[in-house]
Amino acid sequence: MQITLNGEPRQVNPGMTVAMLLEELSEATGRDPRGVAVERNLEIVPKSEHAFTVLEEGDRLELVQFVGGG
Amino acid sequence: MSDPLIIAGKTYNSRLIVGTGKYASYQQNADAARAAGAEIVTVALRRVNLSDPGKEILTDFVKPDEFTYLPNTAGCYTADEAVRTLRLAREAGGWNLVKLEVLADQKTLYPNMPETLTAAKALIADGFEVMVYCSDDPVYAKMLEEAGCCAIMPLGSLIGSGLGIMNPVNIRLIVEQTRVPVIVDAGVGTPSDAAMAMELGCDGVLMNTAIAAAKDPILMASAMKHAVIAGREGYLAGRMPKKMYADPSSPLAGLI
Numbered sequence: 001m002q003i004t005l006n007g008e009p010r011q012v013n014p015g016m017t018v019a020m021l022l023e024e025l026s027e028a029t030g031r032d033p034r035g036v037a038v039e040r041n042l043e044i045v046p047k048s049e050h051a052f053t054v055l056e057e058g059d060r061l062e063l064v065q066f067v068g069g070g
Numbered sequence: 071m072s073d074p075l076i077i078a079g080k081t082y083n084s085r086l087i088v089g090t091g092k093y094a095s096y097q098q099n100a101d102a103a104r105a106a107g108a109e110i111v112t113v114a115l116r117r118v119n120l121s122d123p124g125k126e127i128l129t130d131f132v133k134p135d136e137f138t139y140l141p142n143t144a145g146c147y148t149a150d151e152a153v154r155t156l157r158l159a160r161e162a163g164g165w166n167l168v169k170l171e172v173l174a175d176q177k178t179l180y181p182n183m184p185e186t187l188t189a190a191k192a193l194i195a196d197g198f199e200v201m202v203y204c205s206d207d208p209v210y211a212k213m214l215e216e217a218g219c220c221a222i223m224p225l226g227s228l229i230g231s232g233l234g235i236m237n238p239v240n241i242r243l244i245v246e247q248t249r250v251p252v253i254v255d256a257g258v259g260t261p262s263d264a265a266m267a268m269e270l271g272c273d274g275v276l277m278n279t280a281i282a283a284a285k286d287p288i289l290m291a292s293a294m295k296h297a298v299i300a301g302r303e304g305y306l307a308g309r310m311p312k313k314m315y316a317d318p319s320s321p322l323a324g325l326i
Contacts, residue, residue, distance in 0.1 A: 006117040029123030036118055037162035042154070044161050062117065064158050068099060068128050069114025069144050070089030070229070070278030 001057040012055055019050040025063075036065050073302065075274055077251055078167055078199035078220040080138075084109045085268070086298045087140065087253065089278025093287065096131035102281050103132060105291035110138045112169055112276065114145070115159045134163070140201065142169040147182065149189035156193060168193065169223070169255075171203035179229040183210045187217060194218040203255050206240040208247060215248055222248050223255035223276060226267060230279045232259025235266050245271040261290075261297035268301025269309070 001014055005021075012021065018038055026032065038045040039062040045053050055061075074081045088108045093099035103111055111132055119125055141159035143152040149172060156168045172189055174182035181204050193200050194217060201221035202214050211222050224244055227233035234257060235241060245252050251273035258264050258277045267275050275298055284290035 006120060008120075025118075025120065029120070031123060031127070035129060035162055037115075037158040039154075039158055044157055046161065062158075063120075064115050065118050065162055066113040066128055066134075066139060066141065066159075067116045068090035068093065068096065068132075069142055070091040070112055070282075 001055075003055055003057070003059040003061055005061045006063055016055050017051055018045050018053040018055065018061075021055065021061075022050065022063075036063050038063055073306070075251060077201065080167075082109045082138075084295075084298075085274040085302060086264075086295055087112065087274060087276040088281060088291070089276070090114075090128060090132055091144075091278050092282040096126050096128055098287060099128075099282075100131040100133075102287045102291040103137060105288045105295070106281065107295045108137065110140050112140045112142045112278070114142055115155055115162065138167070139163055139165070140167060140169050143171050143189075145173070146171070147173050147185075149185040149192065152185075152189040153192050153196075156198060157196070160198070166197060167199045167201070167220075169201045169203065170219075181205050181225070183207070186210075187213055190214055190217050190219055201253070206237050206244065208240060208243040211244045212247060215250055219250065221251045221253055221273075223253045225256040226254045226263065227257030229256040231257055232280060232283075233257055234259055234263035235270070238266065238270055241267065241270050241272065258294075261293045264294050264297040265301035265304070268298055269305050271305050274298070 002009055003012055041060050075085050084107045086106050086108050087110045088103050088106050089112045090099050143155045146152040146155055152172050170189055172182045172185040174180045183205055190200050190202055199220045201223055202219045203223045204211055206224040215222055226235040253274040253276050254267040254272050255276040258280050264275045281287050281291045
């Protein structure tokens with residue numbers, strides 16, 4: 001099924017949770033997913049809910065982290 | 071002399087807050103922040119870079135266990151965008167102290183004050199400690215203080231302009247009426263600008279470009295540290311009165 005991740009379309013397996021997605025991205029990038037905040041359809045998904053939040057077709061996900069800024 | 075800066079109940083020894091944008095590298099950024107003696111650094115919140123995972127990330131260099139991260143809302147033009155951004159920042163970092171800035175237009179990056187006030191009230195109601203970037207209008211500064219902001223941060227001049235303190239009278243008016251820390255945010259270009267802000271009685275200075283865009287950012291960071299200290303001590307010491315005519319410093323008695 002398709003979701004939108006940081007503005008880009010992405011295919012994910014049905015039943016995938018936010019935690020599983022972060023794990024998959026972490027393996028691909030070699031980056032620690034801690035310090036990443038997740039917003040799903042404009043609502044924050046708290047870290048404590050990552051493992052219980054199942055993605056659905058058409059979900060719009062934003063993954064954000066701190067970068068340099070003034 | 072112990073002269074700490076207290077923001078939202080937390081004590082800081084440095085009165086210089088620095089940004090983490092526009093540096094040649096995050097390593098240079100970290101070195102400059104250390105040379106500035108800064109304890110607080112502003113940071114922005116952006117999408118995780120999924121296409122270029124090898125790229126350096128801020129937290130590997132300017133580490134959150136060494137510096138207090140102050141998430142900003144740079145790039146937000148409405149109250150809703152700013153509130154959304156800072157809620158995500160709280161989720162990412164886990165802390166409540168934030169820098170609110172709601173901008174009006176890209177040419178001036180001047181603060182949109184009605185939106186800023188709306189966002190400040192929403193954030194404070196949601197448990198945030200809000201340090202607020204604002205115009206140098208004492209009336210709006212008072213409204214933001216009364217709304218519960220923990221620091222009032224008027225611009226010296228436009229963000230990134232380096233024009234210095236364009237309206238020292240207004241900054242002074244804001245200092246005199248405000249009970250929470252007043253921190254000049256934006257516009258400082260030289261160490262003398264920073265010293266001037268502190269001599270006006272400001273509690274601190276926040277800067278980014280003045281250090282990052284210097285030929286030698288590390289040396290400029292050190293210069294800014296000394297300027298803020300000099301300005302602060304000068305303010306506390308109390309300046310001499312200005313006079314129209316000369317007043318000799320050597321005794322007149324005993325002249326040959």
